[in-house]
Amino acid sequence: xxxxxxxxxxxxxxxxxxxxxxxxxxxxxxxxxxxxxxxxxxxxxxxxxxxxxxxxxxxxxxxxxxxxxxxxxxxxxxxxxxxxxxxxxxxxxxxxxxxxxxxxxxxxxxxxxxxxxxxxxxxxxxxxxxxxxxxxxxxxxxxxxxxxxxxxxxxxxxxxxxxxxxxxxxxxxxxxxxxxxxxxxxxxxxxxxxxxxxxxxxxxxxxxxxxxxxxxxx
Numbered sequence: 418x419x420x421x422x423x424x425x426x427x428x429x430x431x432x433x434x435x436x437x438x439x440x441x442x443x444x445x446x447x448x449x450x451x452x453x454x455x456x457x458x459x460x461x462x463x464x465x466x467x468x469x470x471x472x473x474x475x476x477x478x479x480x481x482x483x484x485x486x487x488x489x490x491x492x493x494x495x496x497x498x499x500x501x502x503x504x505x506x507x508x509x510x511x512x513x514x515x516x517x518x519x520x521x522x523x524x525x526x527x528x529x530x531x532x533x534x535x536x537x538x539x540x541x542x543x544x545x546x547x548x549x550x551x552x553x554x555x556x557x558x559x560x561x562x563x564x565x566x567x568x569x570x571x572x573x574x575x576x577x578x579x580x581x582x583x584x585x586x587x588x589x590x591x592x593x594x595x596x597x598x599x600x601x602x603x604x605x606x607x608x609x610x611x612x613x614x615x616x617x618x619x620x621x622x623x624x625x626x627x628x629x630x631x632x633x634x635x
Contacts, residue, residue, distance in 0.1 A: 462476055463546060
């Protein structure tokens with residue numbers, strides 16, 4: 418499906434990396450997109466090195482701004498991480514909206530499941546950031562509400578999609594969404610830990626479980 422491939426492979430990556438390409442025609446003091454560049458740089462470094470190893474100085478360097486200017490936009494590395502995760506969540510929702518625009522409604526769920534499966538290998542940094550926040554939330558109470566907010570946002574997206582197969586039963590759609598999120602996160606973690614593992618069968622089974630989530634007909 419060329420449209421799906423284009424959206425999934427290009428949409429998020431281009432948006433995140435384009436912002437941190439060198440801009441040699443003008444000094445950093447005159448850029449109007451410094452905040453976006455810092456978020457893009459933070460996404461890249463945090464997903465690669467993790468929270469503890471990431472420094473403000475390195476993020477500023479990759480973004481092409483001074484460390485002092487970093488603190489103009491973000492009070493701390495914690496605030497940057499939250500901004501990165503909020504932006505990642507927003508773009509995830511946008512990816513799903515774009516997918517809806519090019520895929521027939523009766524094929525959307527299958528296309529979305531395939532997109533999530535492919536994302537593990539095509540954009541592993543997104544999942545690494547999620548796991549980083551999960552770990553921080555368990556260690557730092559400040560981050561725990563953000564974990565809940567992020568999961569609730571994704572659960573809401575899934576719930577809206579699952580209303581189609583639950584015949585409008587919202588409670589059932591919410592339960593199915595919670596189960597699906599746990600399954601996708603768990604499968605992604607297994608794939609990252611064992612990159613050569615073939616989990617095609619697991620995703621196929623998950624797809625059948627999800628599509629069987631509709632209420633029984635009389």
